[in-house]
Amino acid sequence: MDNLPMPPLSNRWRDKINSIRRAKTRPDIWLVQPVTKGQALFVTAEGLGKKPASCFTCTMMNESAKTCQLIGDMLKVDKFTCATPGDAPTEFWPCCGMHHYGEPNKGVATYAEYCSDPDNLGLVWINAPRVGLAYGGANCSGVDGGDDCDHYMVEGTDKRAEPEGFCRQLQTTVPGGAVCALWGDDDEVSWREAQAHIEGVVD
Ligand code: SF4
Ligand code: SF4
DSSP: OOOOOOSSSSSHHHHHHHHHHHHHSSSSOOSSSSOTTTTTBBBBBBBGTOBBOOOGGGGTTTTTTTTTTTTTTTSSSOEEOOTTTSSSSEEEEETTTTTSSOBOOOSOOOOHHHHHHHHHHHHHOOOOOOOOSSEEOSSSSSOTEEOOOOOOSSSSSSSGGEEEEEEEEEEEEEEOOOOOOOOTTTTOOHHHHHHHHTSSOOO
């Protein structure tokens, strides 16, 4: 708009320029806004040490206290195992969108000056394919003991067998071992429910 000249006095030119103004100020007709890798905090498989993303591979975890430096000490970011009658036990691993790969803090527990709301960090618990794996958590295709993302698509029926797939969120091809803050699964467990399991309130 700023680079349009002032409307001249002639009605003919004023009508034309006003029509251009109307066209330029209409909302864009984009029904789905693609998200960039930067906006989604995308991390490659190499950037994750070829491990699924979880609190147990995050520099923000206080290892002894099983707490997160960004969330504070009122919430545990620990694994838990549960089983519904007739089903095999399932192990669940915590992770959030702020996961930062590296060694957890092995010293005295420390916390951010202003802690974050776990809802805003996207903290959830993620089921592992088996109980007792060295590492569980999230990645695109579910390789290396991870759980796959609902947004990851491959042509075949086995997501883990394909080295890369199409991400519906980023609208591009991504490697199976990568992850981003938009990871999602229809059977992820909320942090509220997870706390009840960790505290032994429910089995
Ligand atoms: S909640 Fe997020 S930031 Fe905190 S330890 Fe877990 S993955 Fe890291
Ligand atoms: S498939 Fe899921 S985890 Fe992987 S980049 Fe896309 S949204 Fe993120």
